[in-house]
Amino acid sequence: MSFRYLPDDPISSIRMPTGQTILLDPASSNRISCLEVLEGVARVYCPCQETEGMTLAFLQAGDLLRTDRLCSEGVCLEALTTFSFKRNSENTDEIGFDAVNEWTLQLLRIRHLGSAEQRLQALLALLVNRLGRRCGNWCDLPFRLTHERIGELIGSTRVTSTRLISRLRSAELLNIPSGEQILRLAPKLVENSPLAA
Structure with missing residues (x-):
């Protein structure tokens, strides 16, 4: 480190x-x-x-x-x-x-959801709702996280995170524009989160 x-x-x-x-x-x-x-x-x-x-x-x-x-x-x-x-x-x-306490609580709530798919969707929705913005047909997150970091946040492995992200990309719910440091999420992915924002 x-x-x-x-x-x-x-x-x-x-x-x-x-x-x-x-x-x-x-x-x-x-x-x-x-x-x-x-x-x-x-x-x-x-x-x-x-x-x-x-x-x-x-x-x-x-x-x-x-x-x-x-x-x-x-x-x-x-x-x-x-x-x-x-x-x-x-x-x-x-x-x-206290921003740290609030975030820690929200991340803990995500970690207690039943499946990795639910945890990933809830994490992405939380990040977009708190740190992102709606841009036309997409919701933009102004930074990217590694698959390993996503795994840490949702309580899974990097391999599981990669598999889940690939599914979202194939379903056109997640877009990672090349050459840009943003993530784009479909609004329905954010709106249908298993946890309220």
Whole structure:
């Protein structure tokens, strides 16, 4: 696992290119109350060796990440699109909505669905409803996830994820445009999710 550390020096904002990962070390986070996402989408995950990079949440513009609730190993932010954030000095006791807790709850709900097909459909619908947008005949997700990452999120193997994604592509419910970093989903796939958004 390769990542860089968040600098201790005060910086107005930090910009990360797609694919870069940064570790939020709890040892230095006591001076920071939370991070505010300015633009882009990032995956929040646990760097612990035991959990093998378990995804906790996805963040987008406007979300706050409370750094006072990190595990002893910290958390990592992986930029799925060009991503920027700043340190926010707001009093975290006054922040009502916790994006990480909400995402973790939704991902846990998905993991408890009966079949891998249902879990994949619910995951894709959740991602599009929270991070995507409707564009004509498709719903666009502004980033791609590897089949291995999808397997981790739905509690299956990479092979199972690849097989399920191939089925969706064959049924023309999922389109992966070449040369672009987006996923396109048919609205009926999103609308018929086994879990409400």
